[in-house]
Amino acid sequence: MATAGVQVAGVTKSFGDVEVLHGVSMTVPAGGTLALLGPSGCGKTTLLRIIAGLEQADAGTVTVGHAVLTDGRRMVPPERRHVGMVFQDWALFPHLSVAANVAYGLRRLPGEEARRRVADALAMVGLSALADRAPETLSGGQQQRIALARAIAPRPAVLLLDEPFSNLDAALRGQVRTEVHQLLTKLGVTTMFVTHDQEEAFVLGDTVAVVRDGAVVQQAPPTEVYARPADAWVARFVGDANLVPGHASGLTASTALGIVPLDAERSGPVEVLIRPESLALSLDTDGSARVELVEFYGHDTVSLVRVGDEVLRVRTPGAPLAHRDERVRLTYSGPSAAVAYVRRPAAAQ
Numbered sequence: 001m002a003t004a005g006v007q008v009a010g011v012t013k014s015f016g017d018v019e020v021l022h023g024v025s026m027t028v029p030a031g032g033t034l035a036l037l038g039p040s041g042c043g044k045t046t047l048l049r050i051i052a053g054l055e056q057a058d059a060g061t062v063t064v065g066h067a068v069l070t071d072g073r074r075m076v077p078p079e080r081r082h083v084g085m086v087f088q089d090w091a092l093f094p095h096l097s098v099a100a101n102v103a104y105g106l107r108r109l110p111g112e113e114a115r116r117r118v119a120d121a122l123a124m125v126g127l128s129a130l131a132d133r134a135p136e137t138l139s140g141g142q143q144q145r146i147a148l149a150r151a152i153a154p155r156p157a158v159l160l161l162d163e164p165f166s167n168l169d170a171a172l173r174g175q176v177r178t179e180v181h182q183l184l185t186k187l188g189v190t191t192m193f194v195t196h197d198q199e200e201a202f203v204l205g206d207t208v209a210v211v212r213d214g215a216v217v218q219q220a221p222p223t224e225v226y227a228r229p230a231d232a233w234v235a236r237f238v239g240d241a242n243l244v245p246g247h248a249s250g251l252t253a254s255t256a257l258g259i260v261p262l263d264a265e266r267s268g269p270v271e272v273l274i275r276p277e278s279l280a281l282s283l284d285t286d287g288s289a290r291v292e293l294v295e296f297y298g299h300d301t302v303s304l305v306r307v308g309d310e311v312l313r314v315r316t317p318g319a320p321l322a323h324r325d326e327r328v329r330l331t332y333s334g335p336s337a338a339v340a341y342v343r344r345p346a347a348a349q
């Protein structure tokens with residue numbers, strides 16, 4: 001089947017008395033890759049399982065292409081959805097060979113066609129030479145590729161991946177992520193994947209849906225989520241964020257760093273989002289800021305710098321520009337206008 005877009009509209013789901021999804025809506029265009037990003041327990045896996053047909057929604061609809069898979073009345077069974085799923089633990093059958101695992105979803109096809117599909121899927125993930133092996137004799141990265149091959153062999157309209165890299169150790173993750181990225185690009189199949197890792201969401205997703213407590217708080221391309229997070233919580237969740245208190249008046253805010261330009265008119269107390277790489281640091285014996293801690297990462301350095309009552313994270317390329325206790329000058333260095341969030345009195349937060 002040709003790949004197709006996915007539309008989720010107003011999906012709610014409770015387990016017992018607890019509502020874990022509160023009217024979730026999102027759209028993935030045909031061929032797009034959407035990352036469902038959120039902290040543990042926010043309902044990401046439940047949503048994926050509803051799309052796969054493994055869980056019934058209480059309300060709302062799931063549409064793939066023109067086919068309504070779930071609504072108030074009907075629920076198309078998983079095997080008739082044209083949806084491929086890769087589970088968090090890969091769920092491979094240990095007693096079956098690699099090829100037999102991949103053939104599992106093709107039982108209704110004639111033998112010759114099924115064999116051809118298995119060969120195609122294994123070639124696609126680069127495992128043709130290992131077709132007769134048992135999965136447990138292969139590495140974690142290879143096992144993940146078997147699970148992917150099994151999901152793509154029936155040529156699904158949509159691919160769903162649940163925390164695709166969580167079973168791999170840190171050393172393998174980056175490499176396997178790049179391999180999967182290349183594969184998804186080659187396949188061009190609509191993909192939705194669940195992750196709690198911001199980096200994973202940004203690298204693989206052409207759109208990111210940030211989920212918090214069973215609701216989508218923002219759906220946008222990664223660059224937009226990073227530059228213009230919907231609120232201060234999202235700002236912190238998707239990267240290092242300084243939320244600098246200030247007082248806004250129109251298109252500027254006065255802060256401990258001086259006047260910062262704002263991207264929208266505000267008035268009164270605000271928190272101005274300033275990413276660590278948006279601050280410039282220079283040695284200045286008369287500077288009002290002081291370095292409290294230096295962390296050197298090789299490609300860049302993060303310094304904790306005290307300015308008045310605030311301690312800000314500052315990221316500068318390469319080796320440290322200043323050492324602990326040195327006085328420095330800190331200036332806002334862009335983007336041309338910063339995002340600011342209205343600061344509510346503590347009691348209202």
Ligand SMILES: Nc1ncnc2c1ncn2[C@@H]1O[C@H](COP(=O)(O)OP(=O)(O)OP(=O)(O)O)[C@@H](O)[C@H]1O
Pocket residue numbers: 015020038039040041042043044045046047194196
């Ligand atoms: N079958 C179930 N019965 C009861 N509660 C459930 C069931 N499945 C999930 N939950 C609860 O629903 C909430 C959302 O779980 P879900 O697995 O969807 O979250 P998640 O964002 O994918 O988290 P994680 O990354 O930890 O898997 C959690 O509080 C979880 O305990």
